Amino acid sequence: MTKLYACLGSGNCFKPWLAMHQLGQPFELILIDVLKGEQKSRAYLEINPLGVVPYLETAEGRGIGESNAMLWYLAENTHLMPADRAERAEALQWMFFEQSKLEPFISPARFFSTIRPDQRDARAADIARWQTSAEPGLFRLDAHLQNRRFMLTSGYSIADIAVFGYVHVLEEAGFKMADFPAIKRWASAVTQTDGFRPLASLGSPASKAA
Ligand SMILES: N[C@@H](CCC(=O)N[C@@H](CS)C(=O)NCC(=O)O)C(=O)O
Numbered sequence: 001m002t003k004l005y006a007c008l009g010s011g012n013c014f015k016p017w018l019a020m021h022q023l024g025q026p027f028e029l030i031l032i033d034v035l036k037g038e039q040k041s042r043a044y045l046e047i048n049p050l051g052v053v054p055y056l057e058t059a060e061g062r063g064i065g066e067s068n069a070m071l072w073y074l075a076e077n078t079h080l081m082p083a084d085r086a087e088r089a090e091a092l093q094w095m096f097f098e099q100s101k102l103e104p105f106i107s108p109a110r111f112f113s114t115i116r117p118d119q120r121d122a123r124a125a126d127i128a129r130w131q132t133s134a135e136p137g138l139f140r141l142d143a144h145l146q147n148r149r150f151m152l153t154s155g156y157s158i159a160d161i162a163v164f165g166y167v168h169v170l171e172e173a174g175f176k177m178a179d180f181p182a183i184k185r186w187a188s189a190v191t192q193t194d195g196f197r198p199l200a201s202l203g204s205p206a207s208k209a210a
Helices: 011-023 042-047 067-075 085-115 124-145 158-167 181-191
Strands: 002-006 027-031 055-057 063-065
Touching: 002 011, 011 067, 011 085, 011 158, 055 067, 063 067, 067 085, 067 158, 085 124, 085 158, 124 158, 124 181, 158 181
Parallel strands: 002 027
Antiparallel strands: 002 055, 055 063
């Protein structure tokens, strides 16, 4: 059976978890507590030497790191992968955009604002810098989503799941969703797609397997 190693609350872990739910792909969820450092334990490093989550182990025992690479693997030959060659490249374009212009800034700003609020004051200058760094990407995304329902013309795909992972929780990183009306409309449309489950339900007993 496919195994997903993941932690609670993570937008990156949420991506393959949501994709497998939406594809009806059975999987075993193995929770790793990163706040306790379990991702650096000897046992976990034997599974994923990079010591991070998410990590996907295929039914055949192959390991895949990087949330967006997992989406690519899971989506092959499914409705979440665009049929058109140029649109597949466009999906990749937005997945790289997410990992270079959004996630590296929204994720730590959210972590030290919401997940570890005890460190918010000590990291205030870093949070402000991450917020400033995320702004151009968020405005670019908002412009892209004007007059569109989903990231790609052909419809809902792994590009949406990749971008949604952290963008839908941008308020937890100190942004206001009202400042990004097209993102707000799109995020709402994503929650209406078949089989959608919210990030908050990752790890709840009912979601342990699709
Ligand atoms: N680019 C990677 C990011 C992986 C990553 O940094 N994961 C975080 C949780 S979201 C983690 O494991 N942090 C703990 C650590 O770095 O020790 C992905 O998309 O999968």
